[in-house]
Amino acid sequence: MIKSLSVNILLFTCSALCLAQNYYEHNRQAWLSEAENSKPELIISEKKPLQIVDIVPGEQAFQKWEVRNIHPVDSLYNTPFRKKKKVIIDFGDHLTGYFSFSVKTTGATADGPLRLKLTFGEAPSELAVPFDNYTEGLSRAWLQDETITVMYVPETITLTRRLAFRYVKIELLASSPQYDFNIYDIRCQAQTSAKNQPEELPDNVNPVIKEIDRVALNTLKECMQTVYEDGPKRDQRLWIGDMYLEALGNAYSFKQHDITKRCLYLLAGLSGSNGYLLATVIEKPTPRAQDNQFLYEYALLYNLVLKNYLEATKDRKTAEDLWPVAKRQTDIVRNYLQSNGLMDFEKVNQDWWVFFDWKEGLYKEVALQGISIFALKESYQLAKMLGKENEAADLPALTGKMIKAARKNFYDKKSGLFVGTKNKQISYASQIWMILSGVTSNEEGQRSLSALANAPDVCYPGTPYLYHYYIQAMVDCGMHREAKEALMNYWGGMIKKGADTFWEAYDPDNDFISPYDFYPINSYCHAWSCTPIYFIRKYPNIFQE
Amino acid sequence: MIKSLSVNILLFTCSALCLAQNYYEHNRQAWLSEAENSKPELIISEKKPLQIVDIVPGEQAFQKWEVRNIHPVDSLYNTPFRKKKKVIIDFGDHLTGYFSFSVKTTGATADGPLRLKLTFGEAPSELAVPFDNYTEGLSRAWLQDETITVMYVPETITLTRRLAFRYVKIELLASSPQYDFNIYDIRCQAQTSAKNQPEELPDNVNPVIKEIDRVALNTLKECMQTVYEDGPKRDQRLWIGDMYLEALGNAYSFKQHDITKRCLYLLAGLSGSNGYLLATVIEKPTPRAQDNQFLYEYALLYNLVLKNYLEATKDRKTAEDLWPVAKRQTDIVRNYLQSNGLMDFEKVNQDWWVFFDWKEGLYKEVALQGISIFALKESYQLAKMLGKENEAADLPALTGKMIKAARKNFYDKKSGLFVGTKNKQISYASQIWMILSGVTSNEEGQRSLSALANAPDVCYPGTPYLYHYYIQAMVDCGMHREAKEALMNYWGGMIKKGADTFWEAYDPDNDFISPYDFYPINSYCHAWSCTPIYFIRKYPNIFQE
Secondary structure: OOOOOOOOOOOOOHHHHHHHHHHHHHHHHHHHHHHHHOOOOOEEEEEOOOEEEEEEEOOOOHHHEEEEEEEOOHHHHOOOHHHHOEEEEEEEEEEEEEEEEEEEEOOOOOOOOEEEEEEEEOOHHHHOOOHHHOOOOOOHHHOOEEEEEEOOOOEEEEOOOOEEEEEEEEEEEEOOOOOOEEEEEEEEEEEEOOOOOOOOOOOOOOHHHHHHHHHHHHHHHHHEOOOEOOOOOOOOOEEHHHHHHHHHHHHOOOOOOHHHHHHHHHHHHOOOOOOOOOOEEEOOOOOEEOOOOOEHHHHHHHHHHHHHHHHHHOOHHHHHHHHHHHHHHHHHHHHHEOOOOOEOHHHHHHHOEOOOOOOOOOOOHHHHHHHHHHHHHHHHHHHHHOOOHHHHOOHHHHHHHHHHHHHHHHEEOOOOEEOOOOOOOOEHHHHHHHHHOOOOOHHHHHHHHHHHHHOOOOEOOOOHHHHHHHHHHHHHOOOHHHHHHHHHHHHHHHHHOOOOOOOOOOEOOEOOOOOOOOHHHOOOOOHHHOOHHHHHHHOHHHHOO | OOOOOOOOOOOOOHHHHHHHHHHHHHHHHHHHHHHHHOOOOOEEEEEOOOEEEEEEEOOOOHHHEEEEEEEOOHHHHOOOHHHHOEEEEEEEEEEEEEEEEEEEEOOOOOOOOEEEEEEEEOOHHHHOOOHHHOOOOOOHHHOOEEEEEEOOOOEEEEOOOOEEEEEEEEEEEEOOOOOOEEEEEEEEEEEEOOOOOOOOOOOOOOHHHHHHHHHHHHHHHHHEOOOEOOOOOOOOOEEHHHHHHHHHHHHOOOOOOHHHHHHHHHHHHOOOOOOOOOOEEEOOOOOEEOOOOOEHHHHHHHHHHHHHHHHHHOOHHHHHHHHHHHHHHHHHHHHHEOOOOOEOHHHHHHHOEOOOOOOOOOOOHHHHHHHHHHHHHHHHHHHHHOOOHHHHOOHHHHHHHHHHHHHHHHEEOOOOEEOOOOOOOOEHHHHHHHHHOOOOOHHHHHHHHHHHHHOOOOEOOOOHHHHHHHHHHHHHOOOHHHHHHHHHHHHHHHHHOOOOOOOOOOEOOEOOOOOOOOHHHOOOOOHHHOOHHHHHHHOHHHHOO
């Protein structure tokens, strides 16, 4: 997830800034040291391929690429490759790690180098669609194809690039006519920092839920490296929004809190000079935040991660250490809150990236009001847990005012739906965030979500990220049956289409949806898609019944 | 140099075979150990680029590719590369080694990988002609282009492939639009096992000769690695024919005899089970000979290398150890020698690769007779040096008979030229080998070489390999002025066309000559082209006057 945004200088009260600056400058190095000390160990396991497959056009298949003609791996190992020229290997599951293989001659001495192209795919389409068709937006180098020269045979080759894949295509580009060779001993040194075994679901849980849980656990496991990554294929980095959902899932499954602590400290240590958090941290070669990548709701979600971390671990030392950072984020809301209780949506948009979902045309005024209320409420809860409510004493009054303003300005009593002041778009995002922020009663929430079904020109969710909040909104307002049904349909839908891990973007009606206009560059193992773990395990009465 | 040849089982007398087999089986491991013990140390020196250049079409330039628009290297280091996209770097001299460079952002955080294509060339054409036009003969993977992904920035990248080049083209294939970057600190860890400083030529030597000597020394230096390689770009391996000429050059310049010893032992240790030497040894990953690569005159030239080595080093232990191998090679000639004193040319051709030169249509009957006589004579000299003439007692009579037969069957008294019995082609190769083998008197030799100038449809040399023997033949038969002139014209001609090291193939009238039908895959630093060192320094009265 990447967006280019030229951020204006943010407004702030000088006193808050100066206090924050002093505290931050004093603590940055210590925070980065804490982050380093909390780095989780990577668990390496060696994986071998399961089978050889073909990937061919198929009308009924996901993205119209069908996996078929399954053969044993030995059918590759025993066939001279100069004649074979191309093979697709299936490891049977999503892996993140280092790929290696060996070559040896079939008899005659090797008298010249080999040139091979290796293409790695999380999804079948990546093995079938030519990558060079992609014109930049992201770097085309994220696409996982590598051309290598093997100077000597026999040889064992290990690619230095960490890869994320289930399928590998090997193509012979050049060789000497004087000898033939075998490819053999293909393997992957797969890695993750998820080492604990999550509790198994009871036997009587719906098999679809069980399968969703399994795939969601895999998704989270693959994204848990030395930080919470958004996707092990792309962008391989920490984003606060992904971290929020990964930490939710982790707290109900692997329960490894060091990685959460590491990420909280990394973000604090690399925050902007104004004390606001940058949305994303790139870990390698040395951790650094992406310049100017200020994302409004992500900065606020940091406070929720810290609160949840404190609840799960009782680690008051960390929470107290980072409380001033959380407190500073609440200033972001204060800066844009107007006297009428509404956020200054236009001004926020000028200064920040406002995300909510990858969905073209989504109008975000209502959702912005919702997340702002939600974040302030949760931040106040965090303050109370730390006995610091005096440092956030204004928040209850502020949120009360904001809720009133939202009801007054956004709620259409007739339709039961929330819409913006300047754009009457009816979106899932608007209803969801009004419910999550407590603007609605349970009944109003149920009415608004139900009304979406028959409303005209509804703006639907484009990603599992917003879908998470949709499920949470249904849970919160008592639509338990619907929440379970939606979870089973949406995440179960990906499984029906062949997902081994859940995806960055999913629209049940459009296999080719892509935030980057090129579906092979989508991440097919994406952290923000892992939250069924959390729902299924936090709300057993809803999802395990 | 590679040729596919299906070699029939060779004829031999059983007793000679059995003796050889026993001796070889008993000694193979010890020979390979001696080879390992004699491995020369590689001298590493760090080289930095000289300048930035363009390579553009130019009617007058070698192979019609002109190097121009020279800029300082800083003009690359200081320019953001995302805009520049392509650069050609000139190291100013031929290097063999490992290439590295660094990348750093121009300011903004790097948020995605780079994809770069690096192309390495010994000659300008390699940077300009698309490699994928080459349809196999040799492996296209010899051509030195590598596509790499740089996952993190900043980074220092070192290619694991050992490369041979003067020029490097770097092209940007993909990057993220969020940041720009600089390429800087380009370097090459260049390596050679040539460490001694050859004696300088006197000041008054002709500057063309001096320049030829300098480039020839460079050529040999680049080919001296842990074996005598034929070419550091391609094939990166020991061939007996190249070794013969490299050892000649080395004995008159670097005077490092360990490498010769190593190669002699390697070839013995990896010889065929019949005791005959295979023409080529591939050193990596572990030394092995190329199966069935029996090359007639190369097997015989081994004996000359051993004799020259003994002369230069007085290392009798090695020479005595390997004398049975040399003796065994003389059987090759015996096997095909007919009662009339002529070699059975057709039968040799069935069983062996007969080389002499890369020149289509060259008829080799006369040259075969010549090399056979030459090798037996030299082998007998070796036997005498070791006091083993009783083990080769038949050789003087044999060579006498062969010389007579050659004169009788090949010599056309009218024209003064030597031609074959079944093909009347007039070739340089035929005259050269009749002179070197002592079939001619000096006057006859001079007459035959001079007669080539006005003869019809002459088959000219195609490579510096045969040209070496041409110069030697002129030296031997007293055409000293002509020898110097030919050396200055031929090797000097390569320098005029821009050679930093001498080439595998050179025809003054055809820049595009290639034994592989694709001139960019030619080796432009080729061992067999280094012998001006030897001529200039062995015959100062001829070449230094």
